[in-house]
Structure formats: C-alpha cells, structure tokens
Amino acid sequence: MQLMLTPEEARLLLGQLAQRIQTLDAELVHTDKRDLQRSLAGDLKALQALTDKIRSEADDAKNAR
8 A cells, every 4th residue: 555645644643643642652651550551552553653654654655856
C-alpha cells in the first residue's frame, strides 16, 4: 500500500502519533500487569517505527525538491 500525504497531513499525523506514543508510554510506566506491559511495549515500538518511516519519507520528499 502507498499513501501520499501533503506536508500538512504529515505534520498532523506525526503530531497525533507523538501524543499517542506519550500516552502509551505513561500507561506502560504505571501498569504492573506483565501482559499489558508487553502489549503496550509492542504498540509503542510499532508506532515509533511508523513515526520514523513517515519522517524519513517526508525528509526524502523535501530533499527531492
């Protein structure tokens, strides 16, 4: 799948991802349940990878101009 985003859309999406990452990180710190910790840690890792991918694509598009 390929998704084309405008710079404004990319900024909005990155901002929302950053907020969600912060929320999940706070939840992870405050939970004692191992299963929930593993789940939250997996979600955090996936969201951070997605954030990195979007930033990389945005940088590539910016440098191509």
